């Protein structure tokens with residue numbers, strides 16, 4: 001398949017370690033994939049769904065203890081501990097390799113070793129990078145074939161280069177006590193053992209495209225970010241692009257595929273999805289920041305996805321999609337999840353594989369972090385730029401999270417460095433996307449807390465550095481919060497499609513057109529500055545005032561909490577950011 005010596009010698013070492021009965025090179029052909037699907041159905045690894053209603057769709061269930069990313073078992077193995085930084089778990093690389101090799105040794109016995117060559121980014125694009133994942137799971141092969149660009153063409157573009165990311169996945173017996181997701185950024189290597197959950201085992205995604213790539217970006221002068229990319233066409237036909245970083249489970253996929261409110265549609269607004277999770281961004285020849293989506297599919301959260309909240313995502317999952325941990329409707333062999341519709345199956349099977357009556361059972365049919373893996377090309381609003389590999393120019397960068405209080409619906413930072421400050425202090429409630437407690441507020445800078453492959457203080461410095469290079473061509477930086485609650489615990493803002501109203505203000509701000517008022521934290525629109533046409537009955541002017549309020553007392557407390565948060569970074573915290581904090585405190589006095 002390839003004569004690349006670095007590839008061949010690594011594969012030989014891996015093979016000697018895991019001792020498979022067979023080796024299969026994934027070539028990217030439909031014939032081979034179809035053969036693997038058949039095998040997976042025969043062994044019970046996947047269930048073939050109703051092929052008339054959902055052609056090419058399958059259901060898979062993971063082990064009950066293996067349903068989300070495991071941040072406590074995720075390690076950055078740089079030679080020096082300080083290079084992993086205060087926010088990552090660290091292990092000495094030599095010790096870690098030894099531990100992982102002991103776990104992996106002989107673990108493919110009697111089974112097949114699949115070799116997946118893949119590209120993150122359109123094959124051959126100047127932004128793209130190659131990876132090779134070795135796995136013993138057909139589920140991983142089939143998911144990687146949706147999420148990335150896979151096949152023999154990868155060997156051609158790689159040639160004899162050594163610039164590729166090594167990835168070894170061993171399912172083992174999914175023992176949670178021996179589960180490890182380890183990144184070795186200095187060796188371009190990822191090893192993941194004892195899991196079969198997507199975020200832990202589809203190594204192109206969070207492991208490579210964020211943890212390894214963020215480190216590469218720092219070395220090479222570009223950025224790998226946990227961001228969706230969205231194009232917004234205004235009635236004049238101009239398309240502007242924004243990228244947005246929200247923590248997992250905080251609305252990236254939904255915002256990336258939003259449907260404009262009716263009034264906006266009639267005026268001629270259109271949206272185009274470029275990416276829903278990861279952005280690789282470089283400074284282009286024109287000095288602006290250009291972004292590509294390195295992925296080829298969407299690994300989205302199923303619960304809550306319905307024809308009202310996200311019809312584009314739902315449409316995307318109607319063919320060629322693998323569902324993980326959703327409920328099965330045995331009557332018509334289709335899938336169901338909480339929030340799909342008001343008609344759960346009576347004759348169902350829950351995500352644990354037990355008979356389940358959705359009409360009477362108090363238990364959930366789908367796991368809260370159940371997922372769909374769907375080809376990007378299925379998406380009705382996929383951008384014509386998606387596959388081009390030259391990227392799209394970014395006008396605005398948006399940070400956001402889940403905050404019941406404190407953070408207003410939207411505000412604009414005072415400039416690049418202040419924008420980096422805004423990203424660095426992001427705080428959000430935890431969600432089901434990672435194992436552990438849900439709903440706990442934690443600092444999640446730039447939504448990268450679980451994904452930054454090196455010292456977070458150095459990462460902030462890299463952002464400051466990029467701003468210097470971009471100068472006046474830098475995107476404007478904003479912060480949003482769709483999740484502010486009233487005193488009864490209801491969302492104040494309707495969210496989803498209506499978020500376009502906020503994006504519209506953001507883009508007008510970029511053009512210097514929209515109004516705002518200055519507050520200690522930045523520029524906030526007045527209720528009149530947001531186009532509320534058609535939403536007047538749902539959101540009163542008082543509510544709008546509430547959502548846009550910046551409460552000085554709350555922010556004084558926030559400033560104290562930020563001071564604590566910043567202490568972690570010691571002398572790796574850029575002085576620009578301590579200056580921003582001091583200036584914020586001053587403005588709050």
Ligand code: GDP
Pocket residue numbers: 246247248249250251252253254255276300301303304305309433482483491494495496499
């Ligand atoms: P991602 O993991 O960042 O891609 O997040 P998703 O887009 O999959 O959304 C995660 C959860 O947040 C789902 O349950 C969505 O229904 C919910 N969600 C997304 N956008 C909004 C919004 O604008 N408002 C509210 N209230 N919920 C949202």
Ligand code: PGA
Pocket residue numbers: 069198199200247248249252253277299300301433434
């Ligand atoms: P997301 O990503 O929740 O940010 O979409 C997948 C994951 O966390 O495993």
Ligand code: MN
Pocket residue numbers: 249252253276277299300301
């Ligand atoms: Mn998502």
